[in-house]
Amino acid sequence: MTEQERRVKAEQRERFDFAVIANWIPPGERVLDLGCGDGRLLRYLSDTRDVSGYGVEIDQESVLWCIRNGVDVIQMDIECGLSGFEDRSFDHVIISQALQTMHATEGILTEMLRVAEEAVVSFPNFAYRSNREAIAAGHMPVSEDLPYDWFDTPNVRFFTIADFEQLCARLDIDIRERLAFDEVGREVSIDPNLNGSLAFYRLGRRS
Amino acid sequence: MSSENSVGVVAPQRAHFNEPLTLKSGARLPGFELVFETYGTLNAEHANAVLVCHALSGSHHVAGTYADDPESIGWWDNLVGPGKPLDTRKFFVVGVNNLGGCYGSTGPLSINPDTGKRFGADFPLVTVEDWVAAQARLADHLGIRTWAAVIGGSLGGMQAIEWSVQLPDRIRHAMVIASAPKLSAQNIAFNEVARQAIISDPDFHGGYYADHGVVPTTGLRLARMVGHITYLSDSQMAEKFGRQLRHGEHKFSYDVDFEIESYLRYQGNKFAGYFDANTYLMMTKALDYFDPAYGYEGQLAAALARARASFFVASFSTDWRFAPARSREIVFALLHNRLHVVYAEIECDAGHDSFLLADPHYHDLLRAYLENIAV
Numbered sequence: 001m002t003e004q005e006r007r008v009k010a011e012q013r014e015r016f017d018f019a020v021i022a023n024w025i026p027p028g029e030r031v032l033d034l035g036c037g038d039g040r041l042l043r044y045l046s047d048t049r050d051v052s053g054y055g056v057e058i059d060q061e062s063v064l065w066c067i068r069n070g071v072d073v074i075q076m077d078i079e080c081g082l083s084g085f086e087d088r089s090f091d092h093v094i095i096s097q098a099l100q101t102m103h104a105t106e107g108i109l110t111e112m113l114r115v116a117e118e119a120v121v122s123f124p125n126f127a128y129r130s131n132r133e134a135i136a137a138g139h140m141p142v143s144e145d146l147p148y149d150w151f152d153t154p155n156v157r158f159f160t161i162a163d164f165e166q167l168c169a170r171l172d173i174d175i176r177e178r179l180a181f182d183e184v185g186r187e188v189s190i191d192p193n194l195n196g197s198l199a200f201y202r203l204g205r206r207s
Numbered sequence: 208m209s210s211e212n213s214v215g216v217v218a219p220q221r222a223h224f225n226e227p228l229t230l231k232s233g234a235r236l237p238g239f240e241l242v243f244e245t246y247g248t249l250n251a252e253h254a255n256a257v258l259v260c261h262a263l264s265g266s267h268h269v270a271g272t273y274a275d276d277p278e279s280i281g282w283w284d285n286l287v288g289p290g291k292p293l294d295t296r297k298f299f300v301v302g303v304n305n306l307g308g309c310y311g312s313t314g315p316l317s318i319n320p321d322t323g324k325r326f327g328a329d330f331p332l333v334t335v336e337d338w339v340a341a342q343a344r345l346a347d348h349l350g351i352r353t354w355a356a357v358i359g360g361s362l363g364g365m366q367a368i369e370w371s372v373q374l375p376d377r378i379r380h381a382m383v384i385a386s387a388p389k390l391s392a393q394n395i396a397f398n399e400v401a402r403q404a405i406i407s408d409p410d411f412h413g414g415y416y417a418d419h420g421v422v423p424t425t426g427l428r429l430a431r432m433v434g435h436i437t438y439l440s441d442s443q444m445a446e447k448f449g450r451q452l453r454h455g456e457h458k459f460s461y462d463v464d465f466e467i468e469s470y471l472r473y474q475g476n477k478f479a480g481y482f483d484a485n486t487y488l489m490m491t492k493a494l495d496y497f498d499p500a501y502g503y504e505g506q507l508a509a510a511l512a513r514a515r516a517s518f519f520v521a522s523f524s525t526d527w528r529f530a531p532a533r534s535r536e537i538v539f540a541l542l543h544n545r546l547h548v549v550y551a552e553i554e555c556d557a558g559h560d561s562f563l564l565a566d567p568h569y570h571d572l573l574r575a576y577l578e579n580i581a582v
Binding site (some may be wrong): 030052060063064066067068070072073074075076084086160168172 | 225535538539542543545547548549550551552553554568571572575578579
């Protein structure tokens with residue numbers, strides 16, 4: 001694949017991810033995007049769903065790009081929690097393919113459902129068929145959704161759809177909707193833990 | 208000093224205001240004058256004006272140099288100029304010496320028309336609120352209905368906050384850098400040491416030193432030395448001075464042993480040579496009193512409910528005078544009010560004074576934000 005093709009493909013995937021998330025965000029909502037990167041998702045949501053919102057980001061270059069992109073951004077480390085953000089001050093809080101890069105998984109999930117009515121979480125499923133095959137062949141997986149070599153990956157938590165749902169049960173988190181997609185973006189309904197490369201969840205508080 | 212992208216030679220201007228101004232303290236100024244400078248051109252819509260607010264010891268001389276004194280470069284010259292982050296090709300930039308200042312605006316050094324002598328201690332205490340009220344008169348005078356932005360660091364940032372609540376429809380963007388929503392007990396404590404240094408100087412004469420033909424140099428020097436310590440970071444001081452000895456050995460005396468002592472004495476002496484003691488006292492009081500939440504049971508979010516501006520808030524990692532946590536207080540109060548806000552926590556070694564430096568990332572942030580402001 002040429003660099004150009006790679007970029008086009010990455011952009012297509014990104015638009016696909018954004019569209020999946022946007023589908024769960026009713027127009028005009030208040031949204032908080034954790035690990036918002038350069039603010040592109042928020043920009044997309046404000047352009048297509050007329051949401052208002054803030055991004056949270058730790059990386060200084062990403063913060064600069066948020067400003068350039070005209071996105072409201074707060075530079076802070078979400079590993080330390082979301083203190084300062086008021087209870088239920090957002091309709092949706094999003095963490096798009098960033099949960100696996102953080103240590104404080106439980107803390108963040110709990111905090112997300114404190115500050116917002118619902119959470120949208122997406123992450124790569126480590127139990128996806130080709131990932132299992134890579135491990136079976138003796139190597140850490142590198143794929144569309146896990147595009148890093150083991151020695152330079154930003155990911156620090158390696159978990160599966162089954163693991164995540166177990167944690168949600170333990171934290172009393174209500175799974176309101178789940179979508180899984182394979183590497184080429186086809187929706188998966190049969191055995192998503194085996195056939196899903198990327199998972200999206202809409203989460204709420206139980207009770 | 209590089210003259211590249213400089214606004215070049217500038218000249219201060221003076222505006223006189225005949226309408227009386229009632230101050231927050233209840234005192235009344237029958238009229239007053241403000242000294243100011245402008246850079247760039249006010250556009251036809253009058254929509255590109257930016258007010259630069261100075262901190263404790265700053266002035267209206269923000270950028271450029273004076274024809275008769277090429278060494279007198281403005282205090283924020285690295286920020287303001289053609290092609291600089293606050294680009295004078297786009298913006299009309301205004302710098303003003305605040306009321307009570309000692310650089311030409313009406314203040315303790317001015318002649319009291321009632322006595323024919325300098326005001327000295329008779330000049331009323333002015334507050335951040337009073338400064339903004341006076342700046343609004345200047346805006347009227349210049350035909351500026353609404354500022355595209357009001358920007359300041361430290362005490363200057365407090366003025367930007369005050370603009371956003373006192374005159375919410377006259378400011379579109381508030382840029383609050385290395386600032387705080389109010390002083391902490393520790394901040395006030397440092398200010399009080401500085402004040403006591405001045406007040407206890409035998410040459411202070413209760414603030415009427417001008418009548419005695421002296422200035423409380425010793426006190427002012429000490430005040431500046433204490434202040435200066437709080438502007439720098441421990442790590443930067445260690446790097447710059449460490450335990451370096453002036454004479455290469457311990458002298459077993461109270462003369463300068465360590466380089467840091469020499470540096471503080473130099474800074475103190477320099478400052479005492481040009482700054483007015485009464486103005487310094489008053490500025491520190493203005494800092495101490497600033498607390499927009501005071502009338503709102505300490506709730507900053509309630510105090511900022513009137514604000515309509517979009518905010519740029521920035522802090523510096525090694526600033527312990529107004530630490531990042533103080534800026535976050537502002538940010539979360541703005542969030543509560545659903546206002547637009549951008550907040551950056553900048554890695555910089557230079558402590559509180561970082562806001563005056565040209566750290567590349569810091570300036571990139573300012574440039575990016577300012578470029579998106581519509582004029």
